[in-house]
Amino acid sequence: MKQWIKSRLDNLNHTSPTDDNILRLLATSFAGLVVCAVCLAGTTWAWFSASVQAPLQKTAAANYEIAVSILDGSGGKPVETAKGSYSLSENVAYHVTLKAQGTANEFGGYCAIGLEDADEPLFHTCQIKPGGALTFTMIPDTTDVYTFTAVWGEYSGTADKLENGAVVGQKQPDNSAELSVPPAGEPATDGSGSVGTDAGQQGEEDATVPPADSAPSEGTASANPPATESQPEVEEPVRTESESTSTE
Numbered sequence: 001m002k003q004w005i006k007s008r009l010d011n012l013n014h015t016s017p018t019d020d021n022i023l024r025l026l027a028t029s030f031a032g033l034v035v036c037a038v039c040l041a042g043t044t045w046a047w048f049s050a051s052v053q054a055p056l057q058k059t060a061a062a063n064y065e066i067a068v069s070i071l072d073g074s075g076g077k078p079v080e081t082a083k084g085s086y087s088l089s090e091n092v093a094y095h096v097t098l099k100a101q102g103t104a105n106e107f108g109g110y111c112a113i114g115l116e117d118a119d120e121p122l123f124h125t126c127q128i129k130p131g132g133a134l135t136f137t138m139i140p141d142t143t144d145v146y147t148f149t150a151v152w153g154e155y156s157g158t159a160d161k162l163e164n165g166a167v168v169g170q171k172q173p174d175n176s177a178e179l180s181v182p183p184a185g186e187p188a189t190d191g192s193g194s195v196g197t198d199a200g201q202q203g204e205e206d207a208t209v210p211p212a213d214s215a216p217s218e219g220t221a222s223a224n225p226p227a228t229e230s231q232p233e234v235e236e237p238v239r240t241e242s243e244s245t246s247t248e
Helices: 002-014 019-049 198-208 241-247
Strands: 064-072 085-088 094-102 109-115 123-125 133-138 144-152 160-162
Touching: 064 085, 064 109, 064 144, 094 109, 094 144
Parallel strands: 123 160
Antiparallel strands: 064 094, 085 144, 094 133, 109 123, 109 144
């Protein structure tokens, strides 16, 4: 028995593999390669063919605009605008009306008023919601180009705030038409340096020349004594001795 087992083991150790044994060993490797190829092809096809379709959603931002109307207080004529800028003269009262427009109904916005090309506005209005209006009077202190800019939201700067019906600036009196009042004893002028009228000069002459019937008071000498006629003295010629002898 022992010899038989030993012989069998010796036969197994010395036998050469056949073709069936090689195919059996490589069959699992081929199966793995096929599975890998199928998975790679399926992943590639899914990558390029997959797509996600979602319904389109529109996102619209709130817009805010202000319509500006400026009337000249002296004549009531509207001031023309040049690309949102207005040329205003100093010491003239302008009636400004601002009307808000747009879709920012919840918070609204304000209007920043300042000089052209300036970094900070001179002043700003209170919150004006779309559909609302604000009016105020503006008297510029300098002749310049002013801008009115609509801004959505709230103001966070340091400029002055305007309320409805406010008056910005103060009108100065016009001194160009006033005549200069001369001091006492000087003729009046019309502002151009010319001396007063002939009537004023005549009045001055009348004031300096006393009337003819007025006599100077006692104890005072006349400023202008009367002129007396002075006759030239005639010198008597001196007679010589020859003239006296002939005369005798």
